[in-house]
Amino acid sequence: MTDNRNMILAIVLSLAVLLGWSALSSHFFPTANPPATKTVDGKQVPVANPTASPASNAPKALRERALVLAEAPRVRIDTPALKGSINLKGARVDDLTLTRFNETIAKDSPPIRLLSPGGAKDSQYAGFGWTGQNIALPTADTVWTPSASTLTPATPVTLSWDNGQGQRFQITYRVDPDYMFTVEQSVANTAGGAIAVQPYGFISRDGVSKDPDSWTIHTGPIGVFNKLVDYDINFSTVDEAGNAGVARSSTGGWMGFTDKYWLTALIPDQAATVQAYFRVGADRHYQADFTLPATIVQPGKAVRTTARLFSGAKEVNHLDRYEDTLGIPNFGKAIDWGWFEVFEKPIFKLLDFLFKLFGNFGVAIIGLTVIIRGLMFPIAQKQFKSMAGMRAVQPKMKALQERWKDDKQKLQAEMLNLYKQEKVNPLAGCLPILLQIPIFYALYKVLLLTIEMRHQPFVLWIKDLSAPDPLTPVNLFGLLDFTPPHIIALGVLPILLGVSMWLQFKLNPQATDPVQQQMFSIMPWVLMFVMAPFAAGLQLYWLTNNILSIAQQKWLYSRHPSLKQVEAK
Template sequence: MDNQRNLILAIVLSALVLFGWQAISNRFFPVAKPAVTRIEGGKETVLPQPGADPAADTAKAIRSRALVLRETPRIVIDTPKLAGTINLKGARIDDLVLKAYRETVARNSPPIRLLSPAGSPASYYAGFGWTGDGVDAPGPNTVWTATGGKLTPQTPVTLSWVNSRGQRFETVIAVDGDYLFTITQKLINGGTGAVAARPYGLVSKDGVSKDPSSWTLHTGPIGVFNDAANYDLSFAKIDEAGQAGTRFASTGGWLGFGDKYWLTALIPDAKAPIDAGFLSTAPQVYQAVQSGRPLVIASGKAGAVTQRFFAGAKEVTLLDRYENELGVPMFSRAIDWGWFRVLEKPIFWVLDQVFRLVGNFGVAIIILTFMVRGLMFPIAQKQFRSMAGMRRVQPKMKELQERHKDDKPRLQQELLKLYQEEKVNPLAGCLPILVQIPVFYALYKVLMVTIEMRHQPFILWIRDLSAPDPLHILNLFGLLDFTPPSFLGIGVLALLLGISMWLQFKLNPTPMDEAQKQIFALMPWIMMFIMAPFAAGLLIYWITSNFLTIAQQAWLYRQYPVPETPASATVIDAKTAKKK
């Protein structure tokens, strides 16, 4: 009856672990998904009113992007990493694709589209302008005149427009070889009196991020104000605030919208006081807006303000460079490293350096595993010595269990005494596992948040280390025309993980408690189900670590062989002791 009760208890506990994990993991530990990123869906954006009252866009029906792009005059953007156009109507950067990144791992996959014009599905754009009293400022329908027909890192362009009062507005746009635009806004007052005008910049986005925001990965509105990163912002909070918006007064900083891999950000002068915030002008129509202090410009004088606009991939070294060299405050925090940033960035650095040497991130992960296990070798040696000691005293433990099977308190006392006499610690085996948890979680975050891991192949069928294993056993590795749900999507790597854990547990000392035996017997296969939806790179790390552990255990057990104790003698001794 006791064995049956323990078996039922083990099954119930295992089921709770298996199903309970599935219930909470999506909230607290979002698993990797196939890295297919597309910005689509949504409706027309209405231009906000940042600070003062720039006119709103005229509502139009949603049209195809190709049609919208043909409706207005444009300037070509052509850099090593970016391609697109600037809309001369409204002076907007509203058409941008990232040359270096594709939507899927397929060879014919189109490049990632980041920005789209108003009137097209999922419009997403940046605009820059002026507001003020006594100023006929250009609006969203103003058609600017351009010098030059192409924006490149070597050839900036100047957009200009003159109002009826003789006030000339110029917007000089430059771009570097990566993803950073520099916007210089000038107002030349050719009128008869002084004017007060305030420059502004905005990013308008239709729809929420396709990458879900969670406890471990923030997506959506993000900003740094007064040297503090704000991860508390969300699309839901902006919806609640509506057109009134969520406002921040800051000196410098930056704000925008971030996906898991992509970012748009307005970056004012680091020393300039700004008013910034997020607002919603319609359901799922969001805007990040910043405006500087008003400039009072006398007749015949000019005023100018410079800000930057980032639109591109959240590459780790690039964000660090902009932060350190250009003084963009805390720009590296655009990547949500989380609590273990102090460990995650070094792990990424090691992976990146090894990748530069070997040219394969999968191999780099395996080498990282060897490095981690090497650093932990002394701790592991202590663990395995204790486990070898546990194996050595196991015959005596069985004898005590047989002798005191009807007296549990006495059995625990005798076991504790035996541990002290033999100088073994049954909990020593937990230490290496506890030490590895931060490393394992840090690698999980690195695989999840760094674009350098996106679409990185390993070998054979593993074409994206940041996505789950695509070969599923239940559909016969793609021969059957269906995709199993993530809960049942057991791939080859997950199976190898289960087998490696089973082999590792087989080398461990057998638990005395029957329920523990049952749980340890089921745990490898439970973990196989739990880990199946996670990134392939994470499973490669765990499998490699398991096999290294097995090799180290086997070697150490040969150094500390278990003395053979005939089973018959153990039983006789137990019976004799019982009679006494």
Template sequence: MENQRNMILAIVLSALVLFGWQFLGDRFFPPAKPPVTKIEGGQEKVLPQPGADPAADAPKAIRARATVLRETPRVAIDTPKLAGSINLKGARIDDLVLKAYRETVAKNAPPIRLLSPLGSPEAYYAGFGWTGDGVDAPGPNTVWTANGGKLTPETPVTLSWTNTRGQRFETVIAVDRDYMFTITQKLVNGGAGAVAARPYGLISKDGVSKDPSSWTLHTGPIGVFNDAANYDLSFKKLDEAGQPGIRFASTGGWLGFGDKYWLTALVPDSKASVDAGFLSTAPQVYQAVESGRALVIAPGKAASVSQRFFAGAKEVALLDRYENEQGVPLFSRAIDWGWFRVLEKPIFWVLDQVFKLVGNFGVAIIILTFLVRGLMFPIAQKQFRSMAGMRRVQPKMKELQERLKDDKPRLQQELLKLYQEEKVNPLAGCLPILVQIPVFYALYKVLMVTIEMRHQPFVLWIRDLSAPDPLHILNLFGLLDFTPPAFLGIGVLALLLGVSMWLQFKLNPQPMDDAQKQVFALMPWIMMFIMAPFAAGLLIYWVTSNFLTIAQQAWLYRQHPVEPVPAAATTIVAKKK
């Protein structure tokens, strides 16, 4: 009866862990993105990635994007990393694809589209202009004149327009070899009276981010105001605020919209006072807007202001360079590193450096595991010596448990006395686990938020280390014609994780309590289910760490063999039975 009760208790506790994780995990530890490939009939197929294209065509399209692009005069954009065009109607940057990134892992997959023109589905664009008194500013339907047919890093483009009052507007657009545009706006007052005008920049986005925002990953409206990053903004808050929006008075800074891997951001002069904010102009239509101070321009005079516009991938080294070398405040915070940033960035740096040497991020993760285990070797040695000591005294602990099973307080006292006499600590085995938790979480965040890990292959069927293992056991590795739900999608890596944890527990000293024994027996297989939806790279780290731990334990146990049970203790145990 006692054994049955313990078994039922163990099953209940295990079920609480397994099913409770389903409710809490998505909030605090959202799993990886959907798999990028699928195994069917023993063949690998590339899956579409709808979240990869924030401006993809959809059935609800107003008009096809290609049609909209043909309707207006344009200046081509061509850089090593960008392609697209500037719309001369409204002087908008509204057509942009990222050459270096593909929607899927297929070789012929189209590049990521970041911006799309108004009138096409999920429009996403940037515009710049002037507002003020005594000035007839160009509007969204104004057709500008360009002095060139293509914008490149070597050839800026100047857009110009003059109103009927003699006020001339010029917008010089330059772009670097990465993702940063420089927008210089000039107003020449050729009229009879002074004008007061304020320059502005805006980003307009239809629809929320395809990447959901969570406790560990912020997506949506984001900005840095007065040298502080703001992750509290959300599309929901903009919907609630309506037209007035959420405003910030700031010196410099930046603001825009971020997805997991992509970012658009307005970057005013770092020393300028700006009025910035976000608003919802229509259902599911959002804008980031910033405007500078009003400039009074006398007749015959001119004024100009410059700002920058970022539209591209959140590459770690590139954001750091814009921050440290070009003065964009806290631009690296466009990546939501979270609380463990001080640990995550060094881990990423190590991975990136090792990757540059070996050319494979999966191998880099395995090497990182060896480095982490090497750094923790002294701590692990103390742990295993303590565990060897616990194995040595287990017969004595068992004898005490049998002799004092009806006197729990006395049993605890005797156990503590035994630990002191034998110089063992039952909690010593927890220290390496506690030390590894920040490392494990940091690697989890690195795999989740850094674009450098996106679509990075390992070997064989693992085509993306930031996505789950696509090779499932329950459909016989794709031979059966069905795809298990995520909860049951046990991949090869998850199975290796369960097996390696089971081997570890077998080498560890066994708990004295029968219920604990049952929980520990079930825990490897519970963790197998919990970890199956996570990134393959994370499981590679854990499995490698487990097998290194097993090897280290086995070696140390040979150095500290378990002593035979004393005859007296064996006799006492036999009598009690």
């Protein structure tokens, strides 16, 4: 009767863990990218287009993108990383695709489109200009004259416009081989009187990000003001601010919109006093903008200001390089590393090195696991010896528990004395587990956040290690033409992980408390379901770690057979 009660209690607790985790994980610990493949006619094929474009919930497109692009003259953008164009009507950068990244893993998948013109689906664009009084200024309808037809890393393009009143406006665009534009604005005053102009820059987008904003991943409005990263601004806070917008004052800094993998950001002169805003208009049309202080331009003089525009993938090395070489404060924190950055960045650097060494990201994860286990080998040896000792003294522990079951204080004293006599420490096995927690979480964040891990294959059916394992026995490994629900879609890797955890628990000392015994017997299978929605790369790490732990413990027994003999007695 007692055993049945213990089993029922263990099952109830396990279900509470499983259901409670499912309820909390979507906000605090998003599990993985959307599946990269699906079952069609019994085969795994690439998903057509999960969440590729950077905006959603946008107003219905009024016109096809190609029609909108053809409505105005343009300057082509052609770099190793970017293709697109600058709209000469309004001098907007509103057409940009990333040549190094595709929407899906399919061979014919189109490149990621980051910027689109206003009036097209998922529009997002950037521009620069001036405000002022008693002066004719360029507007969104102004058609600029370019100095060249194509912008490349070797050929900058200057856009010019004369207002016919003695002022000539110019915007010079330069671009590097990656994702950074340098934008120089100038106003020359040939009129008889002084003028006052105020430079600005803006990013406009329709709709919120398709990537959810959570405790682990920040998406939406983002900025660095006075060298501090502001993750507190999101689409909902901008909505709540209404017409007033969310305002920030800063010396230098940067601001823009981020998705999980993509960023479009304005970087003003780092020495200038900046007034920044995040605003929302009709149909959830959002804007990030900055203005600089007004400048008086005397007759016969000119004024110039320089800003930058980043629009591209959040590749770790590129962000860090821009931060260091261009002096952009905390630009690397466009990736929301969180509190464990001190672990996450080294884990990423090591994984990136191993990936370049082996050419396969799954092999790199296995290599990382081997390195970590090697560094922790001495600690793990002490852990296993302690656990073996705990197994050996269990009969004596049970005898003490039976003898002093009515005197808890005496039992505690006798147990401590037993540990001292037998030279065992029940807490010795906790240290490796505690050390693994930040490493495991760091790898989780690296797989979740870094674009370098996106769409990286391993072997056979695993085409994307940043997505869950797609192969499951629930549909007979793809022979049945349906995709099972999320909660029961146990992949091969999670099943192997559950088996490895069960084997590992079998080698550990058995808990003396009956409820704990039942919990430990069920826990591997509960964790199997918990881990199933996570990235396959994370499952591969844990599985490899468990296999190495089991092998190390077996090796310990082979080197010290007396431990096994003592346990048998």
